[in-house]
Amino acid sequence: MSRIGVFICHCGENIGGTVDCAKVAEATRAVPGVVHSVDYKYMCSDPGQSMIKEAIREHQLTGVVVAACSPRMHEPTFRSAVAEAGLNPYLCEMANLREHCSWVHEKGEVTTAKAIDLVRVMVEKVKRNHPLQPIQVPVTKRALVLGGGIAGIQAALDIANSGHQVVLVEKSPSIGGHMSQLSETFPTLDCSQCILTPRMVEAARHPNITLMTYSELEKLEGFIGNFKATIRKKARQVDEKLCTGCGLCTTKCPNKKIPDAFNEGLSTRGAIYVPFPQAVPNKPVIDKLNCTFYKTGKCKVCEKMCPTKAIRFDQEDELVTLDVGAIVLATGFKLMGTDKFPEYGYGKYKDVIDGMQFERLASASGPTAGAMKRPSDGKEPETVVFVACSGSRDRSKGVPYCSKVCCMYTAKHAMLYKHKMHHGKAHVFYMDIRSSGKDYDEFVRRAIEEDDVSYIRGRVSRIYEEDGQLVVMGADTLQNGRPVEIRADMVVLATAVQAQDGSEQLAQKLHVSYDPYHFFAEAHPKLKPVETNTAGIFLAGACQAPRDIPETVAQASGAAAKVAALFSRDQLTREPQIAVVNRMPPPVFSYCVGCFLCQSACPYQAIEQEEIKGRDGSVLKTVAKVNPGLCQGCGTCVATCRTKAIDIQGFSNEQIFAEIMTL
């Protein structure tokens, strides 16, 4: 026989001002099974909690209903109070009289009647509660970081410095990411590579970090604390152990006309190459698609050049399987190409470039060694037009979101140009200047006021080539939409930041959600910005949304802190409200008929198949089994099950029907 105690909270005026709490307590006393029912001003206060504890002892309660605020607010408080009094905490439930009643209704009898109903319903549920134990899951204390840009490097370093093992996986031959391509950084104009390369070297030399460059995630299985990742280590065709990084092999490659991705196609490289001088690791790779040997079966000039005999034409991709406990996704972004803008010449004009190409032109390590020379003919551009919001905030043809970094880097570009070409003219077409950030607006003002960059508020409608120049047609909306026509030598489009290619497939491999633009989705936009909806997988940097460097680094450290917190325990404790498949003894009598509809319905891949074997070892039946580490307790499988063989512990069908029948 149940002995339920009910505790009605006034929550000051929050509930008490609308609901007649004394009447609720009185009415509840009459419910069969309720042996104790009281109301009190603040149940969550120390005296309130003491009341509950004393009542449990005094009345030998078998269940507790606290009728107060949302369980999201105080369920842990009351459950631990109940546990202190020696009752299983999962025998305590909350009836939400605040958000579900007093806050949303007028004061009156009907409201009080609803409050009574809410309490009665919960009493019926608690009568059917069973004691539950939190689930313990072991943790593999090794993290996998996907993406070796500044986000991945920072996350890896922070996790490694907290004493845990990290595997840093980068798909290109070197870590460094987009930041290694930048010339200077806003708002301080310090050289990007100068601040990045020490971090790259630190990551490579850290005893806790294993670097896997030229590698990609192939497959992921498992769950928080217990992932199994398969990494494809692409063949470099170079033995990394023998290679000394001397670079001799790259000097005689007969194929010299391959567009250099690091320089955004503004220069060329050979088929065997090191992406950039500060590459980490500083070991070359062979671009098999463009290598003469792989195309014709002859050449091997690089092999002859190599003093340590490190070239391996027969090297093949290698699959490495790793056990990891947490994953940080830091796969970054890509820029929309200039070919997406037919009105700006859809990429056919060589001197209409994107922001990253300008970074390479301005960089000391770039194709022009930092000299301002336009791509078409190497002429110094006397007039440069910068077009902000190219594709961003453009619902009709581009993406609706703001790419966030362009206002700042456009100001930086105009400034760098003016610093290199004092007599040159820089114009910026913009919609709004979005420069919120420490020292950001001051930086833009500096470009306008000190470096004489002319800012024109308006859009560019067309760019066309005429007599070796680019005619930029736009409007000045601060002068009544006056048409503006500028003859420029070079145009820089601040094209939209987009999700990295393959983000969708990667998200599907990892079972994390993504937004309509394929950026990975955080678990909560405000309170869980670095978590994904899959436990144990975290986000850092521009793979989640456009971000600048300081934000990326901060978020990466945030993700690393989450990983470190996860790794601080040997066992993982999880709430036990998960699905269980009915297993009445003897096992063969499980209701489960093995249709496995639940398996396809489960969004978390938490349902496995289990064979029930007879004494002779023969398989009697195959039934569903819920992996307690993966199950999130969503209940989709329960709704799918044809034989009602699955239930959620603490939210069983029986309990929910009892609640409904009470009303």
Added chain:
Amino acid sequence: MRIGYYPGCSLLGSSREFDESVRALAGAIGLELVAVPDWNCCGASSAHVLDHKLSLALPARILAQAEAAGLTEVLAPCAACYNRLTSARAELAADPAASAEITSIIEMPVTGRVKVVNVLEVLDRFQDVIKDRTVAPLGRKLACYYGCLLVRPPRVVSFDRAEDPQSMDRLLKLSGAEPIDWNFKTECCGAAFSVTRTDLVARMSGKIVADAVKHGAEAIVVACPMCHSNLDMRRPEINAALGADHQLPVLFITQALGLALGLAPEALGLQRHMVPALLQPASTPV
């Protein structure tokens, strides 16, 4: 193939040669034109800036008339008519309340069943016919000028790329011409300002003519009566504004294709142009 035909007012007035050439070409490629009975003005450049309801009611009635006549598709050669008809149709389809109101105003049902197409869209279906029946390949460098209305707004009109359309280029290539790559395919010619601000039109159309000439065009090909009259009729003003004497003719797409298919220049109304259309089939293709 049978299709509804909505000539609109321009094709009965200033651009009779567009009407003549559409009919002549339709005959040559086996397209039967069925005029929408008792059609009215589409509202064109004035209705939509003066009275929103009127700008919906006028096209709605035209489409209702076409539907009553058993037509499923209406060809509107004039770019302004095409634009008004498609825009109104899209707006009424998306707004049931407006659709009901317009139904009561025009006292005819607004169903959205009749589709509106322009000349390029229709001719695109006859690519093989045009290619096969070309007897006098044009062999000239032509500037395809789509104008501002034909391919915009892209969310309503989606038969071609809004900024760099290709359908006219494709058709003319089939008829042996050499469409040029130039800058002002969709730039504004000045449109209805032709009357009130001729100076503006001279400047805007001047840029178009000058760029076409610069890129080696021997003629400009259009699919809009307004574009045609600005580039053709306003040529003296254009030349005065440019300080030049450009005599390259302006042809409707239907005239150009008609010539390629061997139709008589008179049947295509070529004699009606202000700038003489001396574009005879080249003796040797360029």
